[in-house]
Amino acid sequence: MEHLKGRIIYKGTVEGEALTTSMPISFYGGVDPNTGIVLEKGHELEGMSIKDKILVFPQGKGSTVGSYTLYRMKKNNTAPLGMINKETETIVAVGAIISEIPFIDKVDITKIKTGNKVTIENENLKLF
Amino acid sequence: MELTKQEQAMLDGKEGYATRKSMEILVALGEIFGAKNLINVGSVQVAGVSYHNLGDAGLEFLNSLAKDGKVKVLTTLNPAGMDLENWRQLGISEEFAEKQNLVIDAFQRMGILVSCTCTPYLIGNLPLYDEHIAWSESSAVTFANSVLGARTNREGGPSALAAAFVGKTPCYGLHLDENRVPDVHVKVEVELSKISDWGALGYAVGKKAENKTPYITGIKTAQLDELKNFCASIVTYGTKPLFYVKNITPSADQQPIPKETVYIEASDIKNAYDSINDDTAEIDFVCVGCPHCSIKEIQEIVDIIQNKKVKKDVELWVATSRTVKQLADKRGYTAIIEAAGGKFACDTCMAVAPLKGRFNALATTSAKGCFYSRQNLMKTKMGSMKECIEAAVSGKWNI
Numbered sequence: 001m002e003h004l005k006g007r008i009i010y011k012g013t014v015e016g017e018a019l020t021t022s023m024p025i026s027f028y029g030g031v032d033p034n035t036g037i038v039l040e041k042g043h044e045l046e047g048m049s050i051k052d053k054i055l056v057f058p059q060g061k062g063s064t065v066g067s068y069t070l071y072r073m074k075k076n077n078t079a080p081l082g083m084i085n086k087e088t089e090t091i092v093a094v095g096a097i098i099s100e101i102p103f104i105d106k107v108d109i110t111k112i113k114t115g116n117k118v119t120i121e122n123e124n125l126k127l128f
Numbered sequence: 129m130e131l132t133k134q135e136q137a138m139l140d141g142k143e144g145y146a147t148r149k150s151m152e153i154l155v156a157l158g159e160i161f162g163a164k165n166l167i168n169v170g171s172v173q174v175a176g177v178s179y180h181n182l183g184d185a186g187l188e189f190l191n192s193l194a195k196d197g198k199v200k201v202l203t204t205l206n207p208a209g210m211d212l213e214n215w216r217q218l219g220i221s222e223e224f225a226e227k228q229n230l231v232i233d234a235f236q237r238m239g240i241l242v243s244c245t246c247t248p249y250l251i252g253n254l255p256l257y258d259e260h261i262a263w264s265e266s267s268a269v270t271f272a273n274s275v276l277g278a279r280t281n282r283e284g285g286p287s288a289l290a291a292a293f294v295g296k297t298p299c300y301g302l303h304l305d306e307n308r309v310p311d312v313h314v315k316v317e318v319e320l321s322k323i324s325d326w327g328a329l330g331y332a333v334g335k336k337a338e339n340k341t342p343y344i345t346g347i348k349t350a351q352l353d354e355l356k357n358f359c360a361s362i363v364t365y366g367t368k369p370l371f372y373v374k375n376i377t378p379s380a381d382q383q384p385i386p387k388e389t390v391y392i393e394a395s396d397i398k399n400a401y402d403s404i405n406d407d408t409a410e411i412d413f414v415c416v417g418c419p420h421c422s423i424k425e426i427q428e429i430v431d432i433i434q435n436k437k438v439k440k441d442v443e444l445w446v447a448t449s450r451t452v453k454q455l456a457d458k459r460g461y462t463a464i465i466e467a468a469g470g471k472f473a474c475d476t477c478m479a480v481a482p483l484k485g486r487f488n489a490l491a492t493t494s495a496k497g498c499f500y501s502r503q504n505l506m507k508t509k510m511g512s513m514k515e516c517i518e519a520a521v522s523g524k525w526n527i
Binding site: 007008009024026029032033039040041042058059060061062064065066067068069071072074076088089090091092093094095097098 | 184
């Protein structure tokens with residue numbers, strides 16, 4: 001088990017399986033809010049579902065509507081359980097705040113591999 | 129973050145629910161990003177208007193704020209999911225229109241101008257150099273920061289709305305000098321010959337610059353429409369809504385030239401086209417105006433389409449703001465385009481209209497337009513205005 005510490009964007013405790021990408025994500029246009037499947041052509045996660053995962057990515061990009069996409073995914077039960085960023089930006093941060101998705105950043109995301117069991121507990125991160 | 133008495137009162141709910149909720153969002157962002165205080169903003173651009181991207185969840189969120197929320201500064205609106213007047217002719221369902229009108233109604237009640245364009249700077253929301261603003265709409269944010277020299281973070285729809293209700297935004301990120309310094313030198317070593325080359329350049333720079341701020345050299349001239357197209361692309365395929373172009377954008381010449389250098393060559397532009405374009409010869413949807421067409425672009429369309437006819441079973445949409453269309457109406461351009469079988473799509477665009485399953489293959493001048501058409505399951509081709517209009521006439525892509 002490894003302990004890491006990050007910066008709280010939205011506090012909370014959550015446990016799940018990591019889905020990791022080194023590529024930024026645009027939630028609007030890049031992810032289907034009805035299924036949670038990543039749509040962006042050529043994206044490492046293309047065709048994969050982010051629903052109920054601990055989604056690990058460097059930061060958001062693209063559409064400023066992305067905050068609402070996260071909110072909508074939360075209401076549709078297709079949102080990630082939690083999120084971890086290298087360094088976040090406003091769109092994804094606001095999305096997590098209004099959707100109440102536990103979210104930390106300022107983490108060395110290269111340490112988290114897809115399939116790792118991850119626990120986020122406020123600013124603390126445990127990898128199994 | 130330090131709050132003034134008045135700001136604290138807003139956070140305590142003295143001005144009602146919408147202002148309290150807005151302050152909660154702004155304070156949370158300020159704390160996360162290390163802002164010392166809130167600063168006044170000159171204007172706000174609100175994205176998240178199409179019912180297609182908001183859904184019922186978003187509509188509920190907006191209605192809860194519209195109960196007592198009133199904007200404190202000039203606030204303009206991004207495109208909706210349909211032409212607010214001409215939606216039937218564009219094939220929008222009654223059910224969608226009803227929901228979309230509820231969204232618009234909520235924004236009206238907040239005191240927001242129903243401008244419904246991604247180019248607010250063309251219709252009267254024109255920030256000054258160094259002015260602090262809180263804008264969403266990634267292409268407009270990039271245009272405001274880079275071409276106009278105003279200062280805004282890439283706000284999400286809800287945080288832009290929060291800034292409008294409070295009239296302020298937390299001072300962090302691109303509001304501060306130290307975060308506006310370019311840190312990668314992009315040397316463009318290729319001639320750009322048509323509008324879509326600027327979208328391809330945006331793709332190439334966006335990917336190569338990663339999360340850095342580009343200082344671009346090697347571009348000799350640029351026009352408004354070209355920069356508008358470039359802004360939309362660079363922030364769709366990259367992350368930073370700020371760039372400098374030597375001798376073209378304001379204050380570029382006062383910036384230090386970054387040591388790290390990347391090159392954009394003809395092969396990078398070709399790779400961008402190869403990646404954006406799909407394999408299709410048939411075109412059944414042509415949409416130009418991402419970002420919304422300027423009056424000059426509408427003139428170009430008129431010059432190309434005059435005395436031609438859009439092929440049966442092909443749709444041509446000219447996406448623009450209602451304000452620009454009124455100019456086109458007066459000048460007789462609208463009549464010419466409509467006589468040729470083209471349709472105006474005001475207040476909306478291909479990125480936010482409910483188009484899934486309606487068309488197989490899109491031709492457009494916009495790299496951003498191609499990105500957002502994937503969710504609508506369209507194949508995409510990107511080219512010049514002439515290539516796009518000719519595709520509307522022939523139903524074929526000839527490159």
